[in-house]
Amino acid sequence: MRPEDEGATIRKGAYYRCTSRKMAPGSQKLEDHPKTVNLREGVVVEALNGWLHELFRPDNRDQTAAALLGSDGSKAGGGPLEAARNRLADAEARLQRYLAAIAAGVEPEALVDPIDQAQAERAAAKAQIESVPADSTVSRAEIYARIDALGDVCGTLADATTAGMSRLYRALNLELRYEPKELAVYATTSSGVDSACVRGGT
Secondary structure (H helix, E strand, O other), X not given: OOOOEEEEEEOOEEEEEEEHHHOOOOOHHHHOOOOEEEEEHHHHHHHHHHHHHHHOOHHXXXXXXXXXXXXXXXXXXXXXXXXXXXXXXXXXXXXHHHHHHHXXXXXXXXXXXHHHHHHHHHHHHHHHHHOOOOOOOOOHHHHHHXXXXXXXXXXXXXXXXHHXXXXXXXXXXXXXXEEOOOOEEEEEOOOOOOOEEEEOOO
C-alpha cells in the first residue's frame, strides 16, 4: 500500500481506502483517479486465497514449479528482476515529479512523506537488482525447494489465522494492484508466479 492508502471501517466492514487528496501534487495518477476509492477487504482476500490454494495444491505442485521456472527473473522479459527495475523507474520518476513540484512553488513540507517513501522504494529496488548476479539462473530443484520452504500453504489458508496469513503473504512477497476502472485487483508474487486478476465491486 502507498502512503495515500489507509484502512477504513464502513458499515462494520473492513475496506482499503485511497483518496486523491492525499496523493502528491503533480502525480500522473491524479488525472483519472477517483476522489475516493473503497475496496472491500473480504472480496479481495477470498479471491486471493482461492488463487493461492489452486497454485499450491499438492497435486498442482509440478505445474506451479513450471510456471515459476518459466518466469524466473534471470530470463528476459519478466520475473522479479524486471519488476524491481520497474519499481526503480517508477520511484525515480516520482522523485523527479516531486522536485519539479517544489521548483514550481509547492511547499517542500507537503512532500516530505512522499519523497521519503519514494527514496525508500528506490533504495529497496536498487538493492534487489544489485543482489542478482548477471549470470544468475534458477534450477528446477531450487524452484521445488522454494515451494517446499513455504510449508503447508493450503493448511495455512484453511486455518486462516491472522498470524499465519501474514507470514504466508510476507514469504510470497505478495503485491496487489487495484484498477478501479476495471474493478479488478492484480496479484503477483516476487517468486515469479503468473499474475491473477480478481474482479469485484468497490
